[in-house]
Amino acid sequence: MASEIDIRAGRTDDAEAIRSMVEALARETVGDDQQVCDAGAIRRYGFGPEKAFESVVAEREGKIVAAMLMFDDFSSWRGAKGVYVLDIYIAPEARGRGLGRRLIARAAQWGRARGASYVRLSVDQKNIHAINFYEAIGFREGAHDRVFSLEGDAFDEIDAG
Template sequence: MVADLSAFLGESEKHQASIADYERYGFGDKPKFECVIAEHGSEAVGMCLFFDSFSTWIGRPGVYVQDLYVSDKVRGLGLGKKLLAHVASIGQARGCAYLRLSVDADNVSAQKFYESCSLQWSSSEKVYAVRNEAFFALAALDAK
């Protein structure tokens, strides 16, 4: 489904993760993420991948949604909202007080969807990222 998501966004060439990566990091003693799956009939048609977060401003734990995807075959059935609500419920049961996510700047339909689910765009923040070789170069500065 993540490959379907990257294709939907027109970014298939950016998708580097393998099934082995998901198995390595999503299972075991300390999984790095969790994922809930939506089914329609007996077919997996949606997923919400998330992990724990913490806000120093709020002073409470939260949930960060990395990816939310619903197959275009079943969009409009409310599965995306159900997935988000389920993840929020999991977080609430663990003492979380918020849910955060980032959305692709060009994915206007997703932005409208999140707003319809009561999520608000934060104009006071920008997302920065460092990846691959630049990430390793940054980490190497710690040894110097």
């Protein structure tokens, strides 16, 4: 099946399909009540003048069966540019055929072309399947990192003086 699957850069008209992949990822990894963005946000930040991420999709017979979102990263410890993979989701019927590996390889290829030398991502510690996948293709867990976010009132009200 993997050989019949075409991997390509996402396009504006893929925005709804990409959103539904992100929603499926949220549903599987967090739960049914997890909200995700609408297709407008995918269009706005994935393709317009405010572009904030790059998208890659996998298509089989005209149907999107996987999506990955990524953006530029930088590591001051390494003194190097990298790629941050934000989301990767393969539809259940397309799993176990090397597509996840091909998408991560695509992220590495995209990064190499921009002078990057690593790929970084975070994964829910309960997502054992994804952790096993990442380890199988060569990722290694960082020894120090925990992920924090500043948002909502805390983001709005913090004052740079």
